[in-house]
Amino acid sequence: MAVEQDSHLLVSVVALLGAAVVAVPLFRRLGLGSVLGYLAAGLVIGPFGLGWFSDPKSILHVAELGVVMFLFVVGLEMRPSHLWHLRGQIFGLGTLQILACIAGLTGVGLAFGFSLVVAFIAAAGFVLTSTAIVMQLLAERGDIALPRGQKMVSILLFEDLLIVPLLAIVSLLAPRAAAETGTHWVGILVGIGSLAGLIAVGLWALNPLFALLAAARAREVMTAAALLVVLGSALLMEMGGLSMAMGAFIAGVLLSESTFRHQLEADVEPFRGLLLGLFFLAVGMALDLSVVAANWKLIAAVVPAMMAAKALCIYLVARLTHSSHAEALDRAVIMAQGGEFAFVLFGAAAITGIIDPGVSANLTAVVVLSMVLTPLVVLVMRRFARPEAEGMEGIDVAEGLSGSVLLIGFGRFGQVASQALLARGVDVSIIDTDIEMIRSAQEFGFKVYYGDGSRLDVLHASGADKARAIAVCVENAETATRIATLVRAEFSQARLLVRSFDRQHARELVGIGIDYQIRETFESALRFGEEALRQLDVSDEEAAEIAALIRSRDAERFAMELATGGLQAGKVLLYSNAAPAPLKPTPLSTPRRESEALNDLPQTESR
Template identity: 70%
Template sequence: MAVEGTTGSELVSIVALLGAAVVMVPIFRRLGLGSVLGYLCAGLLIGPFGLRWFTDPQAILHVAELGVVMFLFVIGLEMRPSHLWGLRREIFGLGTLQIGVCTAVLTGVAMLLGLPPRTAFIGAAGFVLTSTAIVMQLLSERGDIALPRGQKIVSILLFEDLLIVPLLALVAFLSPLPHDDGGGRWVGVAIAVAALAGLVAAGIWLLNPLFRLLAAAKAREVMTAAALLVVLGAALLMEIGGLSMAMGAFLAGVLLSESTFRHQLEADIEPFRGLLLGLFFLAVGMALDLAVVAANWPLIASGVVAMMVAKGVCIYAVARITRSGRGEALDRAVLMAQGGEFAFVLFAAAQMAGVIDSPANANLTAIVVLSMALTPLVVLLVRRFVRTEAKLSMDGIDAAEGLGGSVLIIGFGRFGQVMSQALLARDVDVTIIDTDIEMIRSAGEFGFKVYYGDGRRLDVLHASGAGTARALAVCIDDRAAANQIAELCHGHFPQAKVLVRAFDREHALELVALDVDYQIRETFESAVRFGQAALEALGVDADEAARVSEEMRRLDAERFSLEVAAGDIRAGRPLIIGNTAPATPTPFTTPRRESQRLDASTGGDAAGEGGT
């Protein structure tokens, strides 16, 4: 709305929205019920069927959908094209199987509830479209999005978002109302294809040059405005083409996932995403028509239970058929057993097309809204009473917050424990973070102070003191996570040297491409020394065995340098490869410092050999 049109009553409405969220969400989180259920109950309380502070939840819902749009943009930033291609079997294979089975079964369930076949099919198709907002929020709160089980759920959600387009076309086909001979449909298809092609072209050829130009201007607020422009512009373009706004934003994120500005974009979008997503949940709570529920409670109550149970059973069966474990299958079934926000779009379009009537729309909408509201509670109950493994307590474990030190060690397994000893022996100020609760507790018994923190999160790195550290040592045994952390560290903490444990030779090359200051393959040095000991056990002179080992290091370093040169990595910049350099350095292996030790008294640089 325009500023001059803002009235006192509108300001009261804004204050009411914010106040309801500020009061209800902390209460529900304190009770262990999660923020989503808090938002939904707050919306129900202040909506047209509660205190009646708001009478038009659909208007708020339309604006709040931008929260879902921004959420998918952020997810797209993490989905590089190669990674997305790697998920193609989950997106199209697993997604198709789950949706097909669920649609067939839910249509039968809806018919058993007394709905006509056409209405039953529309209701089932809408209920199959899981709530992306709720599931992604729950996965985010649990930190499961980047895990394999989380990636499968994300893949299915993406396919469901794509499905709204053919479903809307099917609604038009089923419509008993008179329509044109098909020419208008082909025009719509052409517009959709043109919009999609335009977005891809802009992402490939325009977005990165635009952000480079804006970054050179060094105006933070302009970068934020540009980030919002990209998200909203992509959503608008897809809406004009008759496609999903959320999918447009997701595609824009994917196109920018290889950009050096992606972490900055994520940081700029995050506040708006969180606020609008909360507003979306508030609007969903307001949309629950209690009068409809009261008038048709037998149908709605039985419909919610029957549809959620049937969908959950189908999802569990599909997960087990595709060889997921019992725990993973149950978790996916519980998380995805509800209907979603796209069901509202589908039901409204079906009513306008004459496929379903107004009472059916109201009843189906109530069933979907109640299923969305019940999901966080069902997830909580299942995780509490059907737990397959003991819950790890955080008692006595401190989260990373307000820390600082000369060196930040990320990961304190066997590798991190060994490498830390040299630093601690010189009284270097070290901060250590990890996500393994049992390891943190065990390390505390031996006098090590390890904080809980996920190094893949930029806010955790800041809280751990990465902004003031002189060296950042990534010692985790997760290859993908190590790359992600290395990229974050290199892009946001230029004052620090970045040292990373490499899994193997291929991973070492990836780390060089990420421009880390130092990397070492985790088993290389131990294997070389093991071979040296084997020679000595066979009677070879100790000096000769040491010379052979040194020659192995030199030859390996030369081969590695040639591989780097062949890949045109670092454009000829000096490189430390983590193993002893050749006697005569090549242009790609010139040592960058005389000492590889961190000397706290003289302010030396951080580097050195690792290996367990």
């Protein structure tokens, strides 16, 4: 009997993995995304498809650990200071969106003939957005760290907190609520105590624990400890009646400044991806096609009505809080579905007798269908919605600037380059064309104006004719060359400094007549190599001398390229007439002369 059970379990695991391996690559190749692939695979192999599984709810409960681990990884990326910075979005924007959506969705429920209590329960369940689906869609687009993604994450965190008061309201609405009021307060106090206990353990116990385990130098123990932290925090929150995902997120935030943060992320990542995929498979299995078939007219009308009402409320709240049309529409489409917490809320309402089991099944089918449809709606919006320029709310266009230095491009290079000027108190005017970056810079106290540095009228408006120096720090080599050519021809009074991308680009810039150029990776790589020598016990003086020699030799080679025509397109210039000799190992204790070592290197550096 035990052998048969083990064999059945193995068949189930193979079926789950096989469905994911077949469906997800196929759907991604079709441009439909991995989430829709998991959902479709779950529907096919579930009890209402091929019938390979009979209890999707048990799988769904285990698979929720994928959401838990996802939120733990997100928490590792959010330092407490950053989370505090988002407090207005979490509690302000989150509260406003929740209240507006509950009001709108309750109205939809009343319009379909539900009683006020049932309509409110349906609205409260549907308002709890699917954390798993939204986070996966944001991750696939790389938007989690961007301001628009951070707003959605903030709202999701608030919704995780909301499950506790909503469950308390369900209990209060139950027929026996009056006799159990004291129990409700006890549950709330237990939840608060669990949260306080988790924060205390995170602040004072987790870092010493990982330091002790790291000293043991047992990698598998560190992995076990990472899983213990994630699952333990989730269990503590669940015992307190709170969201498991919120517990894991808080644990991640408390460890975000730990020296073990990257190791923890690497340990949890494989489990996160596998369990999150299992979660989507289980959601697909949970779609009861028999309920849909028996009530298809009602469900077919309720699903789009609820999604449209929620999307409309989200859009209006976003616009009221000064989001652009494009950002508001994007948030409305992505967050228009119900979520996994709705299953918990509907189940509690059915147990307490507030709603009939049949109504609970219908509402559950509505939520599952909304989750299945969301990736498809997002795909349709992306493909068929008319591209629209991002709103310029809060963005100042370059006009009448007169700084001593005009800095064009405020990406990763420009941000670092500007720091020395700003620290010295130099009057710097900064322009860029990336609206999202400009808004992000404003949050950190930088004033960046919108302006295309390759246009002569914008350069005049940015004060290029008055600037003592113009620094071109854009992220594209062709754009940098175009701007440098224009500046050199029109604003000869200014010193012209340009970021170059490789040796060939540097030669082009020198040919234009710029005053200074530097290849973006050369100095950092040289400093890196110098420090590597010091880590190998080479003296500071010798390491600095070697770096200076390499820098000097590079300058000589570059001058030779300029004199002889240098690199041809697609070819590499060798600096020696003879073929380079192979690099010979030399003990660090008896280093050769630097010139001898350099002669052994193949001179093919092209950056």
